[in-house]
Amino acid sequence: MARLNLLEETRFEKVPVTVYPNQDVASIQVANRIASIIKEKQANGETAVLGLATGATPIKVYKELVRLHKEEGLSFKNVVTFNLDEYYPMQPTAVQSYVTFMNKNLFDHVDIPRENINIPDGTLAEDQVQAFCEAYEQKISNLGGLDIQILGIGRTGHIGFNEPGSAPNSGTRLVTLDDLTRRDASHDFGGKENVPTKAITMGVGTIFKAREIILMAWNEKKAEIVKKAVEGEISSDIPATFLQLSDHVEFILDEGAACLLTRFDTPWLAHDVEWTDSLIKKAVVWLSLKLNKAILKLTDDDYNNNGMASLSTTKGPAYNINIKIFNELQRTITGWPGGKPGVDDSNRPERAEPARKNAILFSPHPDDDVISMGGTFIRLADQGHNVHVAYQTSGNNAVWDDDARRFLEFATDITKELGDDAAKLENLYNESNAYFAKKQPKEIDPEIIRKVKAYIRKGEAIAGARFVGLPDENIHFQDLPFYDRQKFSKDVSFEDDIQQTMELLRQVKPHQVFAAGDFHDPHGTHKVCFDIILEALTRLRATEEWAKDCWLWLYRGAWYEFPMHEIEMAVPLSPQEVKRKRLAIFKHQSQKDLPVFPGDDPREFWVRAEDRTTYTAGLYRKLGLADYEAIEAFVKWKFD
Structure with missing residues (x-):
C-alpha cells in the first residue's frame, strides 16, 4: 500500500525525486554517495571517475567531502575528475574561473593528484577548442566513463552550459551563453558586460553516459525551472528535461526547490489529503484564481471538477467553505498596521493596545x-x-x-570654498580617480x-x-x-x-x-x-x-x-x-x-x-x- 501511495503522489513526476528538509542535509547525502563510490573503487584497486559541477549548488557537497577527507580519512588518490564546463575565454587564475572555484572549494584541501584533475581550458585559441573537446571526450572514454556526474540547473534549464536548443546527443563543445545565464552571473563579474559570451561545456550526450547522474537544486528561486524539468514535456527549450530519458538519474532537492511540484503545491491533485485549515485556504484561493471566479461564486461543481471533490463532501457545501475563506481574507486587510486603538482586535492582524507602539x-x-x-x-x-x-x-x-567620484568632487570643492584642509581630500580624490x-x-x-x-x-x-x-x-x-x-x-x-x-x-x-x-x-x-x-x-x-x-x-x-x-x-x-x-x-x-x-x-x-x-x-x-x-x-x- 505504501508503494501505491508513493506512486500516486509522484505520478506527475517523470524522474525520480528525493526531497530533503534543507540543502545541508541533502548535500551530506550526496557527498556520502560520492564517498561510497570512491571507497568501493579503492577496495577493488580501481579508479573513481567523477563528473563535477561548479556554482553555489555543490559548495556544501564539496565542504562535506573535505571534512570526510580531513576527519575520516577519505583519500582521493584514486580519483580522476572531469569538470562540466568553463567560461571562454578565461584565465585559470581569474577569480571567476572554475579552476579557481574548484581549487578553493575542493582540490586544495584533499590529496587528489593534480594530474588527475581535468577542467576545460579557457585559454585556448578558438581554432584549438574543437580538438581539445574531442580529446576531453576520449579521455573520459579511456577511463571507462564517468562513475557519477553531479549537476546543478540554471534558470534557463541548462545543465552544464547546455543552453536551450542543445541536442540530446551533443558532446563537449564551445557554446554561446544565454542572456539570462549571463545576467545571473553578472554579480560575480561586476556587471553583465564583463561576463564571457561563450563557454566550453560537456554535452548532454556526455552527461548521459555517466553511470549515475544526480541533479541538485536548492531554494525557491529554482522551483519554477525544477517543476518544468521534472513534470514538463521533453523539449530542447529546457535541456534538463532530457534527463527524463535516463534510467539512472535522480533529482535531489530541498523543500524550497520542490515547493512547486504538484505533490507539494497542489497536493489535492496528486493524492488524498487531510484538509487542514491552511490547506483549505490555499486550495480555495487556487480554485478561485484558476477559474477567474470570485470566491463567493464558486460552486460544488467547481470543486468537484477540479480535484477538490473530497473537500466539498467532507467540509462543504461549497457555499459554507467560501464564506469562511472569504472572511479570513477580509480580516487580513487593515488600514492600521500598528493596531487600531479602542476596538475589538480578536479578528484583526495586530493588537489594539498599546495605542502607541x-x-x-x-x-x-x-x-x-x-x-x-x-x-x-x-x-x-x-x-x-x-x-x-x-x-x-x-x-x-x-x-x-562615477557616483563616488561625483560626491568626492563635491566634497573637494566645498572644502576649498570653506578654506579647510583641502589637501587630504584632494589627494583622496586623485588617488580614487587613479x-x-x-x-x-x-x-x-x-x-x-x-x-x-x-x-x-x-x-x-x-x-x-x-x-x-x-x-x-x-x-x-x-x-x-x-x-x-x-x-x-x-x-x-x-x-x-x-x-x-x-x-x-x-x-x-x-x-x-x-x-x-x-x-x-x-x-x-x-x-x-x-x-x-x-x-x-x-x-x-x-x-x-x-x-x-x-x-x-x-x-x-x-x-x-x-x-x-x-x-x-x-x-x-x-x-x-x-x-x-x-x-x-x-x-x-x-x-x-x-x-x-x-x-x-x-x-x-x-x-x-x-x-x-x-x-x-x-x-x-x-x-x-x-x-x-x-x-x-x-x-x-x-x-x-
Whole structure:
C-alpha cells in the first residue's frame, strides 16, 4: 500500500525525486554517495571517475567531502575528475574561473593528484577548442566513463552550459551563453558586460553516459525551472528535461526547490489529503484564481471538477467553505498596521493596545524599507507610533564608481570654498580617480572608497526616512560588520552583528519588528540579515519580558510577494500614498535609473515595487474583495 501511495503522489513526476528538509542535509547525502563510490573503487584497486559541477549548488557537497577527507580519512588518490564546463575565454587564475572555484572549494584541501584533475581550458585559441573537446571526450572514454556526474540547473534549464536548443546527443563543445545565464552571473563579474559570451561545456550526450547522474537544486528561486524539468514535456527549450530519458538519474532537492511540484503545491491533485485549515485556504484561493471566479461564486461543481471533490463532501457545501475563506481574507486587510486603538482586535492582524507602539523596521540594504513597505512605513509614522528604522548594511557594493567620484568632487570643492584642509581630500580624490581607471571587475574597493560609497547610501537613507516623517534620533545606520567581512571570506562570525542588534532592540523595546522575509534576494544579504534579527530576538525572548510581547512581521521586497494564502496582514494604499512611497524611494538617487546589481529584471526598483503591490491588490479584487490601488503584504513569524 505504501508503494501505491508513493506512486500516486509522484505520478506527475517523470524522474525520480528525493526531497530533503534543507540543502545541508541533502548535500551530506550526496557527498556520502560520492564517498561510497570512491571507497568501493579503492577496495577493488580501481579508479573513481567523477563528473563535477561548479556554482553555489555543490559548495556544501564539496565542504562535506573535505571534512570526510580531513576527519575520516577519505583519500582521493584514486580519483580522476572531469569538470562540466568553463567560461571562454578565461584565465585559470581569474577569480571567476572554475579552476579557481574548484581549487578553493575542493582540490586544495584533499590529496587528489593534480594530474588527475581535468577542467576545460579557457585559454585556448578558438581554432584549438574543437580538438581539445574531442580529446576531453576520449579521455573520459579511456577511463571507462564517468562513475557519477553531479549537476546543478540554471534558470534557463541548462545543465552544464547546455543552453536551450542543445541536442540530446551533443558532446563537449564551445557554446554561446544565454542572456539570462549571463545576467545571473553578472554579480560575480561586476556587471553583465564583463561576463564571457561563450563557454566550453560537456554535452548532454556526455552527461548521459555517466553511470549515475544526480541533479541538485536548492531554494525557491529554482522551483519554477525544477517543476518544468521534472513534470514538463521533453523539449530542447529546457535541456534538463532530457534527463527524463535516463534510467539512472535522480533529482535531489530541498523543500524550497520542490515547493512547486504538484505533490507539494497542489497536493489535492496528486493524492488524498487531510484538509487542514491552511490547506483549505490555499486550495480555495487556487480554485478561485484558476477559474477567474470570485470566491463567493464558486460552486460544488467547481470543486468537484477540479480535484477538490473530497473537500466539498467532507467540509462543504461549497457555499459554507467560501464564506469562511472569504472572511479570513477580509480580516487580513487593515488600514492600521500598528493596531487600531479602542476596538475589538480578536479578528484583526495586530493588537489594539498599546495605542502607541514602539516599532522598528529593519532594512537589509539602505532602500529596502521604502521599496518593500514604504506605504506601511508612512502609515505607521502618520498614525503616531514611535517608529525607528535600522539600516543593517552600508550597501556600498551597490554604488557606481562615477557616483563616488561625483560626491568626492563635491566634497573637494566645498572644502576649498570653506578654506579647510583641502589637501587630504584632494589627494583622496586623485588617488580614487587613479584607482577607478585601473579597477578590474569584481575587484574589492579599498576601505576608504567603501566608506565613501557607504556615506552616499547613508545620506540617501536618512533623506528617505526623514521624508517618511522620522526624527533623526530614530534613524539607525548599523553598518553590520559581516557585510564587508564577507567580501574577503565567506567563513565569518556573526556574533558582533547579533550583539549590536540585541543592543538596539533593548534600546527601542519594540512591540513590533518588521524584517525582510524575502529570501530570494539573489545576493543572499536579506537572509543573513533576517537570521541575525531572529537570533537576537530569540536570545532576548529567553531573558527579557518585553521581548516575549514583541511581534515579528515579515515583508517582501522587489522580487516576489508572499503567496495569497499565507498573507496575514494586508495594508491597502491609496493613490496618494503610492505617490508618497514613490517619492521616498526617489531619495535613493544612486539606485535610480540603473542600479549596479539590477538582477534579471530591467524595471527600476520603484516600478517593481509599484507593480508588485498593484498586482497583490488585483489578486484581492479577483478573489471578490475590495478594489484597492495597491496592497503591501506581511506574514507574522511564528516563534517556537
